[in-house]
Amino acid sequence: MEENVKSIKRHKAIQMFSREHHYALLLCWRIRQGLKKSVELDRIKQLSDWTFKTYLKPHFEEEEKHFFPLLDEDDKLKKRAIAEHRRLERLFNDTSDIKRALNLIEEELEAHIRFEEKNLFNRIQEVAENEQLRKIEQLHQEIKPTDIWKDNFWD
C-alpha cells in the first residue's frame, strides 16, 4: 500500500510546474471578479498583460522546453497542450475586442490548467524516466511571485 501511494506521488519537477498554475488560476478569478464588478476593461487588461508576461509565457516556454519533448511527436495530449498555448497567447495579444478576449482567457486558461493537472502531467509522469525528471528539477527555475499588483480591482 505504502509503495503504491509513493508510486503515484507526483515527482518534484512536476510539483514545481503545478505550483506555478496558481498564478494562472488567480488571474482567471480576478478577471471574473473584474468583469462581474464592471471594472474598466483597461485595468483588467493591464493585469492580464502583466501576468502573461511575468508568469504565464515563461511557464508555457518551460513546459514546452522540458516536458513536451518527453512525449512522442504525435502524442494527442501534447498536441492539444501546444495548440492551447498558441491559442491563449493569441487571446492575450488580442486588442480588437478586449471584453471578448478577457472572457475567453478566463474560460480557456482555466480549462487548460485543469487539463494539464488531470491528464497531461499524469501522462508525463508515466512515460518519463526518473532521471529525466530529476534533471528538469535541477534545470527549471521555479517562477515565484516577484511583485504585488497594486490596482486590486477585484476586492
Ligand SMILES: [Fe+2]
Ligand atoms: Fe501549459
Ligand SMILES: [Fe+2]
Ligand atoms: Fe502549465
